Amino acid sequence: MERRKRTSMYDPYREDIVAALEAGKTIIQIYNEIIYPAMNGACEYSGLAYYVNKNGLRYVTENDGYEPVHICAECEHCGKIQRERFDPMSFCKKAEREVLAVVKTSPRWCPLRSGGGEVNA
Template identity: 95%
Template sequence: MERRKRTSMYDPYREDIVAALEAGKTIRQIYDEIICPALNGGCEYSGLVYYVNKNGLRYVTENDGYEPVHICAECEHCGKIQRERFDPMSFCKKAEREILPVVKTSPRWCPLRSRIQGVR
């Protein structure tokens, strides 16, 4: 018996999704403009996020591409502290917090994030 190849409901729109991501659109914009009208609302936003991340269509950052982020290595408020017996520790002077080594762009609590800027 031959196994059935499993396909996603988003597969027919893969080229459109990739083109939109390369054009700089967020996953929310792609869902609202392309996917939801094409499927007549018969889909969920979280399903599209899962599809994009599972298929490697976009590099997954800590925020999954939901909002623009900056790179801590290029930030004037961030730096490294050399510890005596350990590896250097990344530190944000503005927030007075440690930046974990697993964070590749900037952490969610970063004061320079667009969502947080209006709050502070």
């Protein structure tokens, strides 16, 4: 008896998903524009996110690719403050908060993130 090959319900849409990711769309946009209408609502957003990350269709970032992220080092609102006897400190003028040195892109509270970011979080 042959074993059935396990396939995902998203496999027929793989090429469309890859093309949309390369075009810069987020997973939520792909879900709303391609997957949800094609499956008549018989799917969940979390399943698509798992499929994308599990199959390596997109590099998993600190926010799992759910939203576009800008880089603080390239931001006009971010700067460095030179401190006496310490390394320079990164600072966001718009949020009036310190950006920790471990942050490589931008912090979750950043007001320029697509989610709107909470400035006082």
